[in-house]
Amino acid sequence: MESILIDVGAASDVTPGKFVAVKAQGRAYIVARVEDRWYAVEDNCSHEDYPLSYGCLDGVRIKCSLHGSWFSLETGQPQEPPAEDVIATFRIEERDGRLLLDPTPIVPSAGGGTQTASAGS
Ligand code: FES
Secondary structure (H helix, E strand, O other), X not given: OOOOOEEEEEHHHOOOOEEEEEXXXXXXXXXXXXXXXXXXEEOOOOOOOOOHHHOEEEOOEEEOOOOOOEEEOOOOOEOOOOOOOOOOEXXXXXXXXXXXEOOOOOEOOOOOOOOEOOOOO
């Protein structure tokens, strides 16, 4: 059965080497573009429930700005302590200039879900 994809914005809003934080269906995501590839992960550090969108990218890694753990955008795996648990990753594709995200995780987060977006989103 095919998943229902969520439109999370225009591809043109994300330049290579950058990411955007998006909220959709009560969840917070990071959508990143590295060269010609797209990545989507939960916008939540597995260490202390802190938004990864406050951090920065380096290639296919994102850094948590609170305690400095790096996570792979490809696998969700932490690459440096103190975080030890994986973050959720999601399938995302560009179609007709729009970014379509599958909300079913490829790799579920260790906590079993993603951060709930704030009210009003
Ligand atoms: S909250 Fe992200 S490394 Fe501690």
